[in-house]
Amino acid sequence: EPSPTYEVTEKGKAQTAKIDGTSLDLEVDSDDFDDLEDVDMDLLDEANQNGDRGNETLTFSINNGDKERSEARKKRTFVPILKQERIMRKLIHKLVLFSMICHGAIRNRWCGDRRLLDMLKKTVSAEIASLFHQDNADVLSVVKAKRFVDGLRKLLTVFSRKFKVTSPGIQRRDWSSTGNTTEEKDRIMSFERFMKCVKTFHGSRDVGAQAFVAVLRSMGVNARLVFSVQVPDYRSIRPVKDGSNQKGEKENPIRETNKPKSEFDPVENPNYPVFWIEVWNKYSRKWITVDPIVFKVVEVMPMRRKCKFDAPAAEESHQTWYVIAYDERNVIKDVTRRYTQFYNAKTVKKRIGFASDEDAHWYSRVLRSIGKQKGSISQAEAMELKEFHDRHVCEGTPNNMADFKNHPVYALEPQLRQDEIIYPNDETSKCGTFRSSNKSSIMPVYKRSCVHKLKTPKAWHMSGRVLKVGAQPLKTKKAHILLYAEFQTELYIPPPIIDGKITKNAYGNVEIFRPTMVPENGVLLKITRDVSMKMLENAARWVLNIDYAKAIVSFEFGKALKNKRAPTAKEGGILIDAQYKEAMLAVLDGLREQEEQEKREAVELNALRSWNFFMKKLQIVSRLDRSHGKVTHSGEDADIPLEKEEIHKEDEEEEDEEGYFKKSEASEEGGFLLEDTKNEDLAINVSTEGMMD
DNA sequence: CTGCTTTATAAGACTTTGAGTAAC
DNA sequence: CGTTACTCTTTGTCTTATAAAGCA
Numbered sequence: 001e002p003s004p005t006y007e008v009t010e011k012g013k014a015q016t017a018k019i020d021g022t023s024l025d026l027e028v029d030s031d032d033f034d035d036l037e038d039v040d041m042d043l044l045d046e047a048n049q050n051g052d053r054g055n056e057t058l059t060f061s062i063n064n065g066d067k068e069r070s071e072a073r074k075k076r077t078f079v080p081i082l083k084q085e086r087i088m089r090k091l092i093h094k095l096v097l098f099s100m101i102c103h104g105a106i107r108n109r110w111c112g113d114r115r116l117l118d119m120l121k122k123t124v125s126a127e128i129a130s131l132f133h134q135d136n137a138d139v140l141s142v143v144k145a146k147r148f149v150d151g152l153r154k155l156l157t158v159f160s161r162k163f164k165v166t167s168p169g170i171q172r173r174d175w176s177s178t179g180n181t182t183e184e185k186d187r188i189m190s191f192e193r194f195m196k197c198v199k200t201f202h203g204s205r206d207v208g209a210q211a212f213v214a215v216l217r218s219m220g221v222n223a224r225l226v227f228s229v230q231v232p233d234y235r236s237i238r239p240v241k242d243g244s245n246q247k248g249e250k251e252n253p254i255r256e257t258n259k260p261k262s263e264f265d266p267v268e269n270p271n272y273p274v275f276w277i278e279v280w281n282k283y284s285r286k287w288i289t290v291d292p293i294v295f296k297v298v299e300v301m302p303m304r305r306k307c308k309f310d311a312p313a314a315e316e317s318h319q320t321w322y323v324i325a326y327d328e329r330n331v332i333k334d335v336t337r338r339y340t341q342f343y344n345a346k347t348v349k350k351r352i353g354f355a356s357d358e359d360a361h362w363y364s365r366v367l368r369s370i371g372k373q374k375g376s377i378s379q380a381e382a383m384e385l386k387e388f389h390d391r392h393v394c395e396g397t398p399n400n401m402a403d404f405k406n407h408p409v410y411a412l413e414p415q416l417r418q419d420e421i422i423y424p425n426d427e428t429s430k431c432g433t434f435r436s437s438n439k440s441s442i443m444p445v446y447k448r449s450c451v452h453k454l455k456t457p458k459a460w461h462m463s464g465r466v467l468k469v470g471a472q473p474l475k476t477k478k479a480h481i482l483l484y485a486e487f488q489t490e491l492y493i494p495p496p497i498i499d500g501k502i503t504k505n506a507y508g509n510v511e512i513f514r515p516t517m518v519p520e521n522g523v524l525l526k527i528t529r530d531v532s533m534k535m536l537e538n539a540a541r542w543v544l545n546i547d548y549a550k551a552i553v554s555f556e557f558g559k560a561l562k563n564k565r566a567p568t569a570k571e572g573g574i575l576i577d578a579q580y581k582e583a584m585l586a587v588l589d590g591l592r593e594q595e596e597q598e599k600r601e602a603v604e605l606n607a608l609r610s611w612n613f614f615m616k617k618l619q620i621v622s623r624l625d626r627s628h629g630k631v632t633h634s635g636e637d638a639d640i641p642l643e644k645e646e647i648h649k650e651d652e653e654e655e656d657e658e659g660y661f662k663k664s665e666a667s668e669e670g671g672f673l674l675e676d677t678k679n680e681d682l683a684i685n686v687s688t689e690g691m692m693d
Numbered sequence: 694c695t696g697c698t699t700t701a702t703a704a705g706a707c708t709t710t711g712a713g714t715a716a717c
Numbered sequence: 718c719g720t721t722a723c724t725c726t727t728t729g730t731c732t733t734a735t736a737a738a739g740c741a
Contacts, residue, residue: 077701078736086704237703237735400696405734418732419706438697438741458709507710555709569710 080237089175093234094352094359098366100170101324101332104227105370107206107275108326110194111213111225119199120218128154132221134283145283152279152290152298159212160292162201169206170274172230172317176240208293209275217328222280222380224287226335228309229322230274233350272311272318278325278335285383287338301338303394309339313346321350324367332371333381337388344395345403354406397445401436404445411446419454421474422446423485454483464514465489496520500577502549509550510575523581524551526573531588535595536574539587548574 081089110116131151134144189207197203198211209225216223273294278287289309290298301307311318323336340347353360374381398404404412412434413422422429429450435442454475457467468490473482494510495503496519503519504510511517518524527533533550540548553572576584625631 078738079701080703080735083704235735238737402696436697437695459707462709505710509710511710552710557708566711567709 079239081239085239086237089232089236090234090352093231094362096231097229097322097352097363100227100229100231101322101366101370104225104229104275104324104326105330105332107194107210107227108213108225108330110191111210112217112328112330113191113195113214116195116198116214117218119195120215124155124215124219125158128158129219132219141283145281148281148283149288149298152288155215156212156290156292156296156298159201159215160296163208163211163292164202165205165208165293166202167204169204170230172232172319174232174316175236175238205273205293206275209273209277209291212290212292213277216277216279222282222328224278224280224325224327224333226276226278226289227324227326228272228274228276228318228320228339229324230318231321233319234352235350272309272315272320274318276309280380285379287335287380287384287387289338303391304341306341307339310341319350321347326371329374330372331374332367333384334367335384337391342395342398342403344392344408345398348408349406397432397434401434404434407448409448411448411451412443413446414443416451417453418477419475419483420451421454421483421485422450423452423474424450452485452487454485456481456483460484460486460489461492461511462513464492464516466492491516494519494522497522497577500547500579502547502575502577504549507569509552509569509571512551512553512572512575518575521578522575523578523584524573524575525581525584525588527571530592533571533574535588535591539584539591540574540576540580543587543591544580544583546576546580548576551575 128151131147131154134147194207194210197207198214201211203211213223213225271294273291276289276291276293278289280286281288286300288298289301291309295308297308301309307320309323310320313319320339321336322334323339325333325335327333336347336351337343348354351363353363377385397410398407401412401415404410405415410431411422416422429446430444431447432445433442434445452474455463460466465486466489467484468488471484471488474485474488475483477483494517497503498521502510502522510519512524525531525536527536537548537550540546550571551573552569554570555567556570557567
């Protein structure tokens with residue numbers, strides 16, 4: 001908003017602007033004309049009549065009624081963030097995710113440090129420790145399992161009494177606070193400091209959970225450090241609120257780390273743990289979740305009920321989207337499934353990689369690269385896989401319509417995209433019914449696997465597929481656009497190359513949109529940074545004299561201008577018979593070499609010409625010296641500036657000719673050079689070889 | 694209070710093989 | 718005379734995701 005050039009005082013619903021007539025300097029730009037419509041002429045007249053300084057002061061009012069309303073409307077309407085900001089958010093999301101997973105891995109390594117574990121060994125009473133390793137054969141494993149859990153409970157009680165929490169630890173930040181670089185009062189944690197914290201049983205909530213892991217591991221219990229990574233929502237396109245931003249900064253949750261409170265304030269402190277522990281109960285073969293800090297519980301996560309570690313969607317300070325478990329061997333496992341009731345319906349939609357395979361791959365690579373590679377699947381891992389599968393099945397259908405959208409397992413017909421269809425549309429594709437809470441109507445629930453994406457035959461061709469014989473369109477759009485599903489198509493097999501003869505289309509080229517579209521016996525030589533289409537064609541046509549075809553790899557769409565400009569085919573290389581591949585590569589190498597050689601020679605030639613030019617200048621100077629005597633700089637002769645000017649003039653000429661010295665001109669206005677020396681010395685211009693040495 | 698509908702906006706998907714002119 | 722490089726145009730439509738207010 002440009003600042004107004006006039007003084008404005010608010011007065012109820014109307015604004016009164018006073019403008020000093022003498023110093024009036026009002027620039028009206030086009031936007032301001034909107035405001036002119038709102039000028040109340042009556043008020044203006046009135047103001048003029050009782051103007052305090054006569055004609056010099058002009059007072060008028062702007063009726064703000066309409067403007068206010070439109071601004072209110074503007075405030076109501078939501079303007080999403082722009083593309084660049086979306087990209088930035090996604091990048092930050094990934095960056096935080098990656099660094100947090102690394103952070104967890106580092107802490108986990110600390111929790112398994114030999115020195116630390118040796119030190120902690122003595123801290124647990126033998127009575128409790130004995131419950132984790134029961135080797136009496138006559139006791140049922142059910143009983144052992146119960147005793148194991150009892151041991152955990154007792155340990156938790158002791159530990160949570162002993163451990164002093166001094167700060168809340170890691171907390172989630174959304175977009176309104178990610179930009180704040182308020183200095184963290186938490187000192188940078190070193191391993192030495194961590195050791196000290198664990199030894200003296202004090203630190204943040206996070207350190208508390210980590211210390212508990214270390215205590216368990218010191219007794220030889222298989223314990224995992226679990227980290228619920230807190231990331232901002234990259235799917236959010238809501239702009240950062242302006243008004244609440246300053247307010248938000250004031251009540252920034254970071255502030256409280258400056259002054260740790262003795263007791264947790266439920267408003268300012270998180271109600272959900274970020275770090276907790278999973279313990280493998282070898283007697284019941286289940287992972288037991290232990291939180292000694294926030295919930296102070298020891299339990300097996302429920303199957304169908306809400307999980308207490310999972311915050312509601314409205315909770316800004318905590319979201320359960322990525323739960324990472326680190327075991328004693330530093331193997332990383334994503335265990336989010338265990339802690340979210342509606343993983344398929346809600347959680348996956350917040351995770352990176354939900355809408356992009358590339359990002360999904362990125363995430364799995366992050367997990368693989370940070371964690372240690374596990375060898376064969378252990379019994380615990382097999383049990384866990386089964387557990388996750390059971391949880392997946394148990395989740396069932398969403399309980400509201402919105403959650404069916406893009407649900408990985410289920411689909412509702414009214415939510416399908418325009419180019420999607422359910423096939424087969426019969427009892428085999430239905431797997432239940434859904435009643436919207438608002439409507440009485442009941443609609444069938446379909447399996448997502450029965451939802452097929454449709455394309456036109458041309459679009460399928462672009463993906464390297466052709467319609468099977470006799471395929472009937474599953475849908476017709478706009479009367480003439482026939483749409484087919486992938487299962488109605490098959491891979492396009494181009495005609496093979498026989499005897500080096502390449503089958504071309506009506507445009508004299510071949511379409512190779514996919515690698516599968518390269519014909520048998522064919523090789524696609526692609527255009528690269530230093531191999532141009534011209535070089536490829538030269539090599540095939542003039543050097544090897546073989547049959548080839550330009551390959552169209554995609555289309556470029558400059559905006560179609562009313563039948564005038566259609567999409568243009570993009571040439572990506574040439575197609576040749578595979579038998580000539582080696583020969584072509586060799587020729588291309590040669591051509592590239594030759595091109596580079598030519599480039600080098602051009603540079604050389606240019607350099608030599610510059611040298612020639614420079615030499616000639618020297619000759620001129622020396623001739624002038626010879627015929628007019630040496631000019632000394634100390635003498636401050638009037639000749640000096642003159643001579644300088646002369647040289648400058650020639651410099652300019654050189655620039656005009658783009659670095660190439662114009663021989664004819666130089667000799668024409670030469671004047672300074674004597675005929676004989678000119679011919680002698682200019683000879684080097686031609687003999688380049690001698691010069692290079 | 695919850696969840697659906699309506700109404701905003703930005704952006705993506707979709708499309709699927711030039712012509713005329715100046716310079717070399 | 719044949720070949721090559723460059724510049725036109727500037728926004729088409731339809732669909733989707735997301736958010737927030739309104740409403741039942």
